Amino acid sequence: MVQRPGRSLPPMTSLPVFEAVGRHMSIAKAADELCLTAGAVSRQIQNLETFLGCDLFERAHRRIAFTPAGEVYWGKIHASLDAIRGVTSDLAVGIERRPLVIGSPRVFLQKCIMPALGTLYARSPDIVVKFVSGVQDIDGVDAAIHVGEAISRKGFVCEILGDADLTPVCSPSYLRRAPKLDTPDDLENHTLLRSAEFTRNWERWLGPRASRIFAHTRFIDMESSGLEPTAAVEGLGIAIVRRRLVEQELADHRLVALFESEMVHEHYFFLFAEPKLRSGTFRLFRNWLRDAVME
Known part of the structure; x- marks a missing residue:
């Protein structure tokens, strides 16, 4: 006897697979989109059908079609996943548009960054960067330009920018x-x-x-x-x-x-938390900074 799920959540890994198969009406095309094998896609659909206690697709030679229950269920799942994609995209765009806050010693900012800043905006006209001087800690900024000795801190990257003799x-x-x-x-x-x-x-x-x-x-x-x-x-x-x-x-x-x-030999460093590299805007700024000031 198949146990009905009641208000329990279905196997969550199966839902994007089901949505992709229903969108393409093809297990092979869904497998290509999701970078899975056709066998893995079929198993995910079978797991979902077993959980729900009903068939979602009618299988025929080289083709599939929705069952009435499958068509209704797919419409709900598609709308839900589409809403999740939308709010995720909106959040990502909002994060990318937030100004980058970069801490820097005042003189380095004046002498090394400001003269080259036009090349950053030429590379990315929409980027917004706020520079602050006198930063004593990486907390509260996206990254900091630090002078002296390298800082070793778990979860952070400390890259040499150039000499600071x-x-x-x-x-x-x-x-x-x-x-x-x-x-x-x-x-x-x-x-x-x-x-x-x-x-x-x-x-x-x-x-x-x-x-x-x-x-x-x-x-x-x-x-x-x-x-x-x-x-x-x-x-x-x-x-x-x-x-x-x-x-x-x-x-x-x-x-x-x-x-x-x-001369006392020291260096300028660029210090930031590793997760910052997930941001395309941050990676663009980091690459520009290294191109602009690294020796």
């Missing part, structure tokens, strides 16, 4: 009129430019000498990071910078790199 720089005019500057120890007799972020960079570059030099040198403090290179070009003092951010100023001889043999 630290080196002191100053203008040629400052160098001509300043006290001798033969070794890093001589920096205690000079004016150093800093902000909160760039103080940490000075500490990383100076290492154990930092406390002694900081005790004697003169500082010009800046409220916002990123002003130090401009102040250095104007001859106000010595800035500690990521070399790739001032390549143009170095090439134009507006700045001179000091003590290049003692």
Whole structure:
């Protein structure tokens, strides 16, 4: 005796198979669409018929046709699956149209991303990206550009974007009129430019000498990071910078790199959660970013 299903759900894997067979009126065509074998499709239909306790199709030589019950049932299932496809598509489109929120250090954003941003919109005119600076954590953004050392965090990807070597720089005019500057120890007799972020960079570059030099040198403090290179070009003092951010100023001889043999080697990284790769918009941005700024 076949047990009637009552209000129980049918075997859910069978429903898309039944809907495809009914749409094509062909087991072979449904199998091609679903990337299944014809035998697997037939077994799914048989499982559904066994559950329902009735035939859904009449089988004849090389053809099938709905039974009256099968035709009614197919109409309901087709409408339900079509509604599911619709709301799924609407949700996916909504997610794809949501602005990408990308965290980035302010100076990297200004020097590396903004000059190349036009190529992103040329590649994808409809993309919407919001950049935020001062991000301390990956939470709350879709991805973050991070400088320093690689971050190892379960479920996240951390990709190298390029070099972020630290080196002191100053203008040629400052160098001509300043006290001798033969070794890093001589920096205690000079004016150093800093902000909160760039103080940490000075500490990383100076290492154990930092406390002694900081005790004697003169500082010009800046409220916002990123002003130090401009102040250095104007001859106000010595800035500690990521070399790739001032390549143009170095090439134009507006700045001179000091003590290049003692550069601190670090990198820029692109950090994001692995599931972000499911988004076509995110993949497009990631590929553009690597093309635009990766060395």
